[in-house]
Amino acid sequence: MSQRYVIHLPVVASDLSAAQRLARVIGRWMLVLPMADPGETTVSEEDQQFLRHRVFCDLRLPGGRRCLLRDGHDGPCARRLRR
Known part of the structure; x- marks a missing residue:
């Protein structure tokens, strides 16, 4: 068994897209x-915590760091937000 622990921090939002933006x-x-x-951040409904929605893109960039754009973004992955 790994000695890694995950902190679950409940934060309330009015809908899924607001929860994803806040996350x-x-x-x-x-x-x-x-x-x-x-990069592993997910959101879920309070009563359906087993059904999680990814917040960030799942892909890793060269060097092992994660893309910081939203899940399902268009275009290439990046470490910075597009303006």
Whole structure:
């Protein structure tokens, strides 16, 4: 068994897209913490926590770092938001 633990931090949002936006903001902010892996961030309905929706793209970039764009984004992966 691994000695890795996951922190579940409940945050309330009005709908799925609002929850995903808020999770992306929190995930990007967490990049300042070396132990955080925001690429694995998911959101779920309060009563259906087994059904999770990815927040960030699942792909890894050269060098092993994760893409920081939303899940299902158009175009190439990136470490920075497009303007």
